[in-house]
Amino acid sequence: MPKNSKVVKRELDDEVIESVKDLLSNEDSADDAFKKSELIVDVQEEKDIDIEEESEVEDERPAWNSKVQYILAQVGFSVGLGNVWRFPYLCQKNGGGAYLLPYLILLLVIGIPLFFLELSVGQRIRRGSIGVWNYISPKLGGIGFASCVVCFFVALYYNVIIGWSLFYFSQSFQQPLPWDQCPLVKNASHTFVEPECEKSSATTYYWYREALNISSSIAESGGLNWKMTVCLLAAWVMVCLAMIKGIQSSGKIMYFSSLFPYVVLVCFLIRALLLNGSIDGIRHMFTPKLEMMLEPKVWREAATQVFFALGLGFGGVIAFSSYNKRDNNCHFDAVLVSFINFFTSVLATLVVFAVLGFKANVINEKCVAQNSEMIIKFLKMGNISQDIVPHHINLSAVTVEDYHLVYDILQKVKEEEFPVLHLNSCQIEDELNKAVQGTGLAFIAFTEAMTHFPASPFWSVMFFLMLVNLGLGSMFGTIEGIITPVVDTFKVRKEFLTVICCLLAFCIGLIFVQRSGNYFVTMFDDYSATLPLLIVVILENIAVCFVYGIDKFMEDLREMLGFAPSRYYYYMWKYISPLMLLSLLTASVVNMGLSPPGYNAWIEDKASEEFLSFPMWGMVVCVSLMVLAVLPIPVVFIVRRCNLIDDSSGNLASVTYKRGRVLKEPINLEGDNASLIHGKIPSEMSSPNFGKNIYRKQSGSPTLDTAPNGRYGIGYLMADMPDMPESDL
Numbered sequence: 001m002p003k004n005s006k007v008v009k010r011e012l013d014d015e016v017i018e019s020v021k022d023l024l025s026n027e028d029s030a031d032d033a034f035k036k037s038e039l040i041v042d043v044q045e046e047k048d049i050d051i052e053e054e055s056e057v058e059d060e061r062p063a064w065n066s067k068v069q070y071i072l073a074q075v076g077f078s079v080g081l082g083n084v085w086r087f088p089y090l091c092q093k094n095g096g097g098a099y100l101l102p103y104l105i106l107l108l109v110i111g112i113p114l115f116f117l118e119l120s121v122g123q124r125i126r127r128g129s130i131g132v133w134n135y136i137s138p139k140l141g142g143i144g145f146a147s148c149v150v151c152f153f154v155a156l157y158y159n160v161i162i163g164w165s166l167f168y169f170s171q172s173f174q175q176p177l178p179w180d181q182c183p184l185v186k187n188a189s190h191t192f193v194e195p196e197c198e199k200s201s202a203t204t205y206y207w208y209r210e211a212l213n214i215s216s217s218i219a220e221s222g223g224l225n226w227k228m229t230v231c232l233l234a235a236w237v238m239v240c241l242a243m244i245k246g247i248q249s250s251g252k253i254m255y256f257s258s259l260f261p262y263v264v265l266v267c268f269l270i271r272a273l274l275l276n277g278s279i280d281g282i283r284h285m286f287t288p289k290l291e292m293m294l295e296p297k298v299w300r301e302a303a304t305q306v307f308f309a310l311g312l313g314f315g316g317v318i319a320f321s322s323y324n325k326r327d328n329n330c331h332f333d334a335v336l337v338s339f340i341n342f343f344t345s346v347l348a349t350l351v352v353f354a355v356l357g358f359k360a361n362v363i364n365e366k367c368v369a370q371n372s373e374m375i376i377k378f379l380k381m382g383n384i385s386q387d388i389v390p391h392h393i394n395l396s397a398v399t400v401e402d403y404h405l406v407y408d409i410l411q412k413v414k415e416e417e418f419p420v421l422h423l424n425s426c427q428i429e430d431e432l433n434k435a436v437q438g439t440g441l442a443f444i445a446f447t448e449a450m451t452h453f454p455a456s457p458f459w460s461v462m463f464f465l466m467l468v469n470l471g472l473g474s475m476f477g478t479i480e481g482i483i484t485p486v487v488d489t490f491k492v493r494k495e496f497l498t499v500i501c502c503l504l505a506f507c508i509g510l511i512f513v514q515r516s517g518n519y520f521v522t523m524f525d526d527y528s529a530t531l532p533l534l535i536v537v538i539l540e541n542i543a544v545c546f547v548y549g550i551d552k553f554m555e556d557l558r559e560m561l562g563f564a565p566s567r568y569y570y571y572m573w574k575y576i577s578p579l580m581l582l583s584l585l586t587a588s589v590v591n592m593g594l595s596p597p598g599y600n601a602w603i604e605d606k607a608s609e610e611f612l613s614f615p616m617w618g619m620v621v622c623v624s625l626m627v628l629a630v631l632p633i634p635v636v637f638i639v640r641r642c643n644l645i646d647d648s649s650g651n652l653a654s655v656t657y658k659r660g661r662v663l664k665e666p667i668n669l670e671g672d673n674a675s676l677i678h679g680k681i682p683s684e685m686s687s688p689n690f691g692k693n694i695y696r697k698q699s700g701s702p703t704l705d706t707a708p709n710g711r712y713g714i715g716y717l718m719a720d721m722p723d724m725p726e727s728d729l
Contacts, residue, residue, distance in 0.1 A: 061126060062247055063323050069251045073320050074337045076258035077477025078311050079344045081161060081442075081470050087309070087345040088285070088352040089437030090301055095292035096285055100346070102293060102302045107342060110580050111306040113572040114537060116334035116565075117544060118312065120553075122321035123330050124560055128485025129315035132322075133540075136548045142636030143539050144485055146532060147315035150629050151481040153528035154314070156505055157521045158478065159239065160512040161439075162471035163231035165464050167211060168443065170231075172460035179206035180451045199607035203448040208602045211443070215515040217601050218523075219615055222515025229513045233506060238472065240502040243479050244495050247323055250476045257469045257476075262344070264466035265351050271459070272354035277364075277428065281357015282350060284432045300587045303580065304530070309341055313533035313540070316477030319484035326560060352441070353432075359449035360431035367426035368403045372396075374423060375406065383421075388413055400426070439518075442467060522599045523614070527622040531592070532629035534585045539633065541581065545574050597622055 064070040091099045125132045130144030171178055182197035182205060197205035208214050215222040242250050272278045292298055311317055321330060372395045378384040379395075388409055389395065393402045407425060411418050436445045446463065453459045482501060487494050512520050544553050550573060558564045598613040614622065639645055 061323065063325070064247060065251060067328075069254060070320065070324060071333065071337065072254040072258040073247070073251060073476070074317065074333065075340050076254050076473025077316050077320065077480075078309060078337055078341045078474075079258075079261070079470065080311075080474035081467065082305070082309060083341070083345045084348045084352070084467070084470065085438050085441040087305060088349040089441065090305055091349050092285060092353070092432075094295075094298040094301060095289040096287050098288035098290050098293050099298065099302065102299050103306065104342070106299070106303045106306045106580075107338060109572065109576055110303060110584075111310050111312075112334055112338045113569055113577055114312050114541065115310045115317065115338055116331060116569065117540065117573060118317040119321045119330040119334050120557060120560070121544065122318035123324045123326060123328060124556055126322045126326070128319045128322060128488045129481065130485035131488045132318055133543060134489075136543050139637050139640045140539065140543050140547065140633075141640070142633035143536055143543065144315065145632035145636060146536050146630055147313060148482050148485060149632060150529055150532050150536065151314050151316070151478050152501075152505070153524060153625065153629065155475065155478045155482070156509050157512055157524040157528075158471065159235045159475060159505070160228075160232055160509060160517070160521055162235040162238075162468055162475065163228055163513070164211065164439070164443065165467040165471060166231045166234055167227060168447070169461065169464035169468060172457055172464060175457050177447075177451055177456055177460055178210070179203045179447055180456075196604055196607045201444075201448065203444045203451070205607075206447075207439070207443045209604075212518055213515050214518055214602045216603055217612060218516050218519035218599060218618060220516055224510065225513050225515055225517070228517070229510065232509055232513050236502045236506040236509075239475050239479060240498060242472070242476060243483065243502075244498045246483070246494050247320075247480075250480070254473070254476070257473045260469045261466045261473075262347075264462050265344075265347050267462065268351045268459070269347070269354060271453070272351060272358060275354075275358040275361075275453075277357045277359075277361025278354040279357065280361065280428055281353040281355070281432060284357065284429060285349060285353035296587070300584065300591070303584045304588070307534070307537070307584070308529075309345065310338060311474070311477060313536040314478060315481030315485060319480040320477065322484065327562065329561060331557075331561060331565060352446070355446060355449045356432065357428075359445065359452065360428050362452050363431050364400065364426055364428045367424055368398065368400050371407075371423050371426060372398045372403060374421070375410075378421065383417075384410065384414070519599045519601065523618065523622060524625065526597075528625040528629060530588060531585070531626055534581065534588060535630050535633070538578065538581045538585065541573060541578050545578070550574050 064073075091097075121132050121136070122128075125135050127135065128144070129147040130141065133143040134141040179202050182193045182202045184191050185194050194205065196209060200208075212228070213222070213225050242253050307313075321333075324330070375384065375389075376395050379386055379389070389406055390409075393406060395406070398406070403426060407423060410421070410423065414421070447460070450456050450459050450463065479498070479501065483494060483497055486492065486497060511517060514520075544550070550570060553573075554565065554570055596613055597619060598611055600609040601612045602608075603610050
């Protein structure tokens with residue numbers, strides 16, 4: 001534009017400003033309608049005009065104190081108990097080191113793109129999950145409500161696990177540890193070892209009998225376990241105090257809760273590497289079994305682990321990113337947090353199998369000693385000739401290698417009689433092949449290994465404090481996935497909502513601290529989250545790519561980030577990720593249908609686990625959990641599609657945002673075609689510089705005044721503009 005044209009344009013703008021001032025000064029102050037009206041200014045930026053000084057409007061939304069605090073919050077949420085007790089199990093079960101390849105591939109195809117998508121929409125719209133999906137399309141607003149329901153279900157039982165960890169933490173300040181030996185039972189005549197413990201092991205007995213005092217079936221309630229009830233209350237008090245001020249309080253705690261687990265893992269790894277057998281465990285862990293990569297089950301389990309490891313669909317990722325500045329490089333955050341999560345899983349796997357390798361070595365040495373005594377007994381009885389045993393081998397102090405040599409000789413010489421001898425091969429691989437995960441790894445296998453550590457109480461305290469911190473980091477994100485969208489949508493006080501939410505969750509959570517509570521934890525873990533979260537993320541992907549528009553979204557990202565994201569994400573979001581997610585959903589449904597719904601019950605008389613099917617009422621609960629989690633999606637869609645609630649009554653479909661506050665627009669916001677890129681949000685707005693379009697809107701009337709340029713004005717940031725073509729946004 002020529003310079004004289006700029007001068008003319010600026011003079012015209014000044015004339016318009018003066019006209020507005022005259023209008024305001026001459027307006028009748030008694031005009032109630034005018035008092036209720038709002039002056040709406042549409043400032044259209046053009047690249048060829050001079051940049052004028054702008055003053056930013058202060059955004060009332062809380063913000064992170066620093067980028068480090070935000071990254072730690074996202075890492076704390078994504079890195080949880082599953083990284084420690086689920087990933088190592090899957091790695092061992094699905095081909096050792098070979099499992100890392102499908103996991104990495106799926107991390108790039110599903111994990112990072114979808115994690116980036118959630119970070120982007122949260123940061124761009126600056127609302128929780130309900131507000132974000134209402135903004136994209138009011139008909140899909142149920143996605144946000146479904147995320148909140150799933151978060152609540154998961155929080156109910158996840159905090160129970162933190163309570164278990166608190167109990168073990170409190171019991172670790174003893175020497176020896178209380179699960180080190182089986183308890184002795186005294187009667188009138190003699191003292192003997194507790195039969196249930198003798199049939200299993202000291203750590204197994206302590207977990208099932210002393211900690212949980214578990215019943216024999218889910219139908220047998222057995223009443224509340226008061227010890228676990230107190231621990232659950234303590235866990236919810238910790239969460240409530242940390243979350244009551246939102247990110248202002250939880251953000252500071254993240255420095256400890258997110259970093260402390262890494263300190264413990266590194267200390268455990270160094271200590272374990274100095275113990276006998278640790279290298280055997282690590283070697284066994286990472287020995288690749290390439291043939292297993294061809295099995296579909298391996299890829300399904302890897303995809304599921306990627307999905308849940310990053311916390312996709314919970315709403316916590318969106319909630320945390322909504323407190324960011326709009327120009328934050330969320331692409332860098334997505335890649336960084338995803339790979340931190342992956343390397344944390346690998347580090348935890350190294351630690352777990354170094355410790356389990358040491359444990360296997362201890363058990364193997366006991367096996368060798370017991371079987372050597374049996375061989376000595378057979379030699380004395382004449383069942384085995386002395387000439388068979390090599391003369392250089394002393395069976396009274398035999399090494400593992402010498403025992404294996406004697407075992408192989410006996411197996412060849414006494415081929416027919418060998419089974420009668422009942423000798424064990426005592427291979428360390430046999431012990432390492434006993435795959436354990438979840439509570440079995442943390443509260444049984446790992447605790448047993450730590451009893452053999454020098455200064456075992458110290459390591460027990462560190463381990464369970466680490467579990468508490470891992471759990472709290474994930475709980476903060478889960479609760480934020482409930483609190484943030486509800487506060488954004490219904491404008492309730494965060495402190496009040498946090499207390500009510502934690503109190504309600506504790507009351508409902510009492511079902512998990514009955515004697516049968518562990519079976520309910522299994523039920524909720526299997527059925528409350530897996531399928532609902534997959535459905536939520538599939539709909540998130542569809543909403544952004546096909547409802548909002550992938551091209552508009554990519555343009556939004558370009559403006560927000562300052563550079564155009566790779567086209568890789570375009571093809572992932574539009575084609576690959578939806579297909580992969582649908583395949584994963586189908587595979588999960590098929591797997592759930594083929595697996596009989598049930599749980600592993602602890603049978604006291606047998607001192608072992610036994611698989612039992614859920615009773616009929618249990619089946620109803622399982623189905624109800626899945627239905628309740630996804631029910632908001634069709635309900636909200638039908639309500640808004642059929643206009644069952646009048647928008648002018650102030651429902652969620654008419655929510656729009658201005659200057660960090662929620663306003664109720666008395667307009668029908670059905671077809672949501674608003675583009676994020678052209679809608680202004682508070683952090684971008686300058687103080688009103690009266691530009692090309694100046695008009696006012698009556699807040700008491702559903703009719704919009706036509707602006708001088710013939711467009712409809714509805715404020716700085718629009719939730720919907722039904723009569724406006726997309727080209728005008």
